[in-house]
Amino acid sequence: MSAAPVLTGPLTATGVPIELRDLSAAYGERVILQDLTLSIAAGERVALVGASGGGKTTLLRALAGLTSTQGTLRIGTGAPVRTRVMFQEDRLLPWLGALDNVALGLPRPDRFRAARALRDVGLAGRERAYPHELSGGQRQRVALARALAHRPDLLLLDEPFGALDALTRADMHALLDTLLTDTGATTLLITHDLEEALKLTDRVLLLADGQIREDLTVALPHPRRRTDVEDLRAHLERLLH
Amino acid sequence: MTVGARSRERARPEVQAAGTPSRRPGRAWQGEWIRWLVPLLVVLGWQLAASTGLLNPRVLPAPSAVITAAWELARSGELGRHFLISLQRAGLGILIGGGLGFTFGILTGTFRAANLLLDTTFQMIRTIPNLALIPLVILWFGIGESGKVFLIALATFFPVYLNTLHGVTGIDPRLTEMARVYGLSPLDTFRRVTLPGALPGVLVGVRYALGISWLALVVSESFGASSGIGFLAMDAREFFRTDVIVLAIVIYALIGKAADALVRTLERRLLPWQVSA
Structure with missing residues (x-):
């Protein structure tokens, strides 16, 4: 049997699996992540949503190696992993x-x-x-x-379009959707925008009080329209409020 | 792939430099000339007051007398000699003081241990007036060149040190974090982030240092000097040559203006990315 086709363009990469077990993080007395257990497959596109202070950014920073944590955090299978972050501010x-x-x-x-x-x-x-x-x-x-x-193996997007106006944001969604399809990187997107999460990723995790409250698979073909994800958005909104 | 690249995104118009009023096209020359209007009127009024006898030449000589004195001193080669010696002293002092200020500013700005070890000491030395050091400088270095260069180096050290330190510590920590995430080594981070980020501050320090170097030069040439623009003025005082004294003052003013223009040119060349540059 022949191997699956591999994207070999200059910007393609091989995604890495992520394994978190009993991961905890705290700032002083305040617990941000508590015994978080999560598996993400290589090349998977995952969104993290939830209210502010729920631990989204802390989890992203832990994956980027910018925050120290307790518990098990395994990225990849042992080989060096290229992790790149796109922050909310451009940081150019x-x-x-x-x-x-x-x-x-x-x-x-x-x-x-x-x-x-x-x-x-x-x-x-x-x-x-x-x-x-x-x-x-x-x-x-x-x-x-x-x-x-x-060519990151792991691409971390921390509310990358949070500061953009609605029209520019829609442009960026279309662009990112196409580019993420072309690249094989494992992608974690943090966003407050449920529609953005549902249109761009295939799995949405709802994080609250440092733990995953909902793990939702979005099995819809890309690109997705607003109407495609309407029901899922309503479901997540009910959980959020 | 150019998905979503629509024309509605336009480059933000360049923000105008604060305090620079807008100019109408084709009338920019008026703005340039107006800078020199007040000095020109002052000189004209001064000349008029001197010619009509309103000003005693022993108190303040006419501008024409100052120009004549400049011409005579230039022809004899004396002015050039004194000027070059002063320039050499100031240049060497700035090079040593500015160089050390930059080096220590980078060190204390980058390494916490260096900051803890050195900054308090530097801040204490900074508050000592230059004039208070003259007796000690004469004892240490005598009345030769070393003492003069030392005073200029000391005076120029602090503006460069302080502004370099603030330049380094003022860099947005999010940029250094980004450099870390993007795999830059500490040396590359210094070269690509710290140094260019601190450069505007360093140049502000250099501008202050150039200004203060002439002040230190006047102080250093006022004791035991036998050459230099400061000596020229002190010597002229002995002979009541107010024209030469005023000439020395005018030279200081012109050099100060030239030094400022030099730093502005440096800023334009080295900081093309600054919106207000």
């Missing part, structure tokens, strides 16, 4: 042009991927533009290109 270096921002941290032989990633996010021709010369949406596109140019 103001003194670098768009292309140099995307190429940040890329080894010299892989720099070609920066131009390709910028083109993929629709910013061909703006390679030399400084962040202050770009709109908010364009800056988030550069940040997305930077994350994808690294």
Whole structure:
């Protein structure tokens, strides 16, 4: 039997599985995550939703290695894992042009991927533009290109479109949906927007008081329209309130 | 793939520099000339007052007399010699003081241990007035060049040190966190994030240092000097040559303005990314 087709384009990557067992985190006295157990398959697209203070960002930071935790946190199968984060703020270096921002941290032989990633996010021709010369949406596109140019095994998206207006947000949803389909990275999206979670990912986790309250599989073909996910959104909203 | 790249996203117009009023196209020259209007009127009024005898030349000589004195000193080569010596002293002092200020600013800004160890000491030394150190400097270095350069280096150290330190500590920690997530080594983070992020602060320090270096130069050339613009003025005082004294003051003013223009050029070249640059 022949092997499954593998995407070999410059921006594709192999996703990694994630295994959390009894994971806990606290800031001083305040418990943020409590005995969290969760398995995410390689290449899976997962959204984390829930009220503020529920532990979403702490979990993402733990996966990025930015927060210390107790318990078991296993990413991948032993080989080095490329984890990249797209933050709520673009976090672009103001003194670098768009292309140099995307190429940040890329080894010299892989720099070609920066131009390709910028083109993929629709910013061909703006390679030399400084962040202050770009709109908010364009800056988030550069940040997305930077994350994808690294061919991450694990892509962490921390409310990446939270600061954008509704129209730009809809554009970014379409763009991200396509790019995530092209890349094989395991993806974790944190969002307050239930529709965003249901349109872009295949599994939605509702996090409350440091624990997973709901694990919802979204078995619908991409791209999804608003009407496709209406019922699921209503279900999640009922759980949230 | 260019999904969603629609024309509704337009680049944000560049924010105008604070305090710079908008100019009408083709009339920019008026804005440039207006800067020099007040100094020009002052010189004209001054010349008029001197020519009509309203001003005693022993108190303040006419601008024409100052120009004549400048011409005579320039022709004899004396002005050039004193000017170059002053420039050399200031340059060397800035190089040493500014270089050390930058180095220690980076160290104390980057490493907490260095900050704890050194910053309090530097802040204490900073409060000592330069003039109070003159007797000690003469004892340490004599009245030669070393003492003068030392005073200038000491004066220029602090503006560069403080502004470099603030430049480094003022960098958005979210950017350094991003650099860590994107796999930059500590050295690369310093090169790509810390140094360019601190550069605006460093240049503010350099601007202050250039200004203060001439102040320190005047102080250092006022004792035991036999050359330099400061000496020229002190020597002229002995002979009641107010024209030469005023000439020395004008030279200080012009050098200060030139130094400021130099830093502005540096800022434009090194900080093209700054919205207000």
